[in-house]
Amino acid sequence: MMISVSRRFKEKSVEWSFLSPALIYIILLFVFPLLFSLGITFTNMRLLAADVNFVGLANWKRLLADANSFIVMKNTIIIAVLGSFVQYLIGLLLAVLLNKELKGYKFFRVSFLLPMMMAPVAVSYVIGKMVFSETFGPFNDILFRLGLPLFFWGTSSIKSMLLIMIIDAWTNIPFFVLVLLASLEAIPDDIYEAAEVDGASEWQRFRDITLPLVLPASITTYIIRALNAFQIIDVIRVVTGGGPGNSTESATLFAYDLGIKGQDIAYAATVSFALLIIVLGFVFVVNLIRSRIVPQFE
Amino acid sequence: MHKVSLSKxxxxxxxxxxxxxxYFPVYWVLTSSFxxxxxxxxGATYFPFIDFQPSLDNYLLLIKQAEQLNIVKHFLNSAIIASxxxxxxxxxxxxxxxxxxxxSYRIGPINNENIxxxxxxxxxxxxxxxVLAFLLMLKQLNLVDTKLGMILAYVTFNLPLAVWIMRDAFADVPYEIEEAARIDGASKWQSFWLVTLPLVAGSFSAVFLMCFIFxxxxxxxxxxLTFGDAGTVPILLAQSSTSRGMNWGRMSSxxxxxxxxxxxxxxMLERFLRKGVLAGSIKG
Known part of the structure; x- marks a missing residue:
């Protein structure tokens, strides 16, 4: 009896030796900092000062009264929710075309992944500062040669935002292509053949077969990409610095400036938590929509 | 017939x-670097030898300034930290x-699925x-602006992806294969290292490469978390892009x-992806 209990214990501890390193790691270096960060939002902590006091909800009240925090959240939501959706549509179109396996599709397939590998900081510089440069950039040069109106974005809030979204799209559409193509390739060919025999047009086949079958993967991919876009900072910091004014400033850039440059780490943590709340709200809403339009998902 | 070719x-x-x-931005940064x-x-010039004379000066200047801009240090940091x-x-x-x-694990009401x-x-x-709490924690440990601090941070972000993809990979390995090893007297860890892990080497490499790129x-x-010593390549790029005297050409190179x-x-990753290494992980 004693022997079997200790053997059982030994076996369990071997099993736990597989999981525990990762679990302990995540608790110490993810869960703890997360709770720590939440705790900071109720203090007046500054980056370099040792003196810390409990201030209750003062930071949260300040957040709700701060017009800037609303602007940066709005910017972030536009980039993440709308930007990712447009990227999804373009990605789906490209994936459908690639899935036709036209001659040379392997070339397109490999090249389409290229932007995903490149550092956003490098991409932002090359596209934002060089290709779209107002003075020496090829984009305006080509527009000029074609006799079209030039694209001056530096002083326009809307055009600056558009440029940020273009760069983010350039980098991230490949992610949609990659995942959606994998999910399209998993659809058996005979379903299409049967529909073709029944006289369904290309558009009908897309609407009635392809779209419903890639919908679950679409929603998952959209959530993953949007979660990532909610974190945007590099593109903005390199290309517009958040300007003009704060019209392209993201929540992460705002929190960085507050916490590191302004040393107001307590308020920065509050802003970052507000972003987390918005992200959770977004995931909740998308899952709600998913349960409506994809019934097999409970 | 006519309609099909139109859609093509x-x-x-x-x-x-x-x-x-x-390809255009890639082409542009490549040509600009010369x-x-x-x-x-x-103004905008497009074709080497036709509308501009390519030169290796930017690359040579960069090598000359490598010391001053700490280029080698940043690349070395990135290589060490990322890998x-x-x-x-x-x-x-x-x-x-x-x-x-x-x-199967149990911690009170929590089971494998929950974990x-x-x-x-x-x-x-x-x-x-x-990240802000991380900075304060690293400060307590004297790890701010060190490679170890950066490695600790990145593992936190890589782990969930690794668990997610590797779980699907292991689920596809039939238990019988391990059982044979187990009967021959291998311990759980031995059969993990010698039998199971080699079988999922493709997924393991894919995880490594995805984390590396990230x-x-x-x-x-x-x-x-860095301000000089442990700075990585993106930091070098962002700094150089705003520093005085930095021009397009050198920045491009x-x-x-x-x-x-x-x-x-x-x-390398694309080869694994094509083999369907991740197919199971990305189903809706």
């Missing part, structure tokens, strides 16, 4: 347009994923929400260098 033409037009969109400041100031944290995350993630597939989704949910938290390109944590490692990793 439209398909090609769209695919080629997108290829142009993808342009002298004079060639840049003359060590990727390998650490792939290993820790594999251990955990293997355990979650093969054994797995816990790992995944952690990816929902925006990095900025923990870590090589990461910006926010490097921005907050720097950018070209910076994307080479992640492109190589990406090309």
């Amino acid at each position: 033409i439209i398909s090609y037009i769209i695919l080629i347009s997108w290829a142009v969109v993808v 342009k002298l400041p004079v060639a840049v100031m003359q 060590s944290s990727s390998i650490a995350a792939a290993l820790l993630g594999s251990f955990a994923a293997y355990g979650l597939v093969r054994f 797995t989704s816990g790992f995944l949910v952690s990816r929902m938290v925006p990095p900025v929400t923990i 870590n090589w390109n990461e910006y926010l944590f490097a921005l907050v 720097l950018a070209v260098w910076s994307i080479i490692p992640s492109i190589i990793a990406g090309i």
Whole structure:
């Protein structure tokens, strides 16, 4: 009896030796900092000062009264929710075309992944500062040669935002292509053949077969990409610095400036938590929509 | 018949347009890296030897200034930080994923499913929400602006992905294969290292490469947690892009260098992706 209990214990501890390193790691270096960060939002902590006091909800009240925090959240939501959706549509179109396996599709397939590998900081510089440069950039040069109106974005809030979204799209559409193509390739060919025999047009086949079958993967991919876009900072910091004014400033850039440059780490943590709340709200809403339009998902 | 060929033409037009969109910036940074400041100031030029004279000056200047701009240090930091944290995350993630597939754990009401989704949910938290607390923690440990501090941070972000993908990989390995080893007297860890892990080497490599690309390109944590000694390549790029006396040409050659490692990793990764290594992980 004693022997079997200790053997059982030994076996369990071997099993736990597989999981525990990762679990302990995540608790110490993810869960703890997360709770720590939440705790900071109720203090007046500054980056370099040792003196810390409990201030209750003062930071949260300040957040709700701060017009800037609303602007940066709005910017972030536009980039993440709308930007990712447009990227999804373009990605789906490209994936459908690639899935036709036209001659040379392997070339397109490999090249389409290229932007995903490149550092956003490098991409932002090359596209934002060089290709779209107002003075020496090829984009305006080509527009000029074609006799079209030039694209001056530096002083326009809307055009600056558009440029940020273009760069983010350039980098991230490949992610949609990659995942959606994998999910399209998993659809058996005979379903299409049967529909073709029944006289369904290309558009009908897309609407009635392809779209419903890639919908679950679409929603998952959209959530993953949007979660990532909610974190945007590099593109903005390199290309517009958040300007003009704060019209392209993201929540992460705002929190960085507050916490590191302004040393107001307590308020920065509050802003970052507000972003987390918005992200959770977004995931909740998308899952709600998913349960409506994809019934097999409970 | 006529209709089919029309849709084919439209398909090609769209695919080629997108290829142009993808390749043009790459072409532009490559050609710009061979342009002298004079060639840049003359306005947009497109074709080497035709409308501008290519020169290696930018690359040579960059080598000359390597010391002053700490280029070697930043690249070395990135290489060390990105590869060590990727390998650490792939290993820790594999251990955990293997355990979650093969054994059943219970912590009070929490079971394997809950633990797995816990790992995944952690990816929902925006990095900025923990980076400030991370900075304060590293300060207590005297690890701010060190490679070890950066590695600790990156493993946190790589682990959930590693657990997610490796769990699917291990789930596809039939238990019978391990059982044979177990009967021959191998312990659980022995059969993990000698039998199961080699069978999922493809997924393991894919995880390593994905983490590597993420870590090589990461910006926010490097921005907050380093200020000189442990700075990575994206920090170097962002700093140089705003520093005085930095022109397009030199910046381009720097950018070209910076994307080479992640492109190589990406090309290797694409081979694994094509083999369907990740097919199971991305189902809706």
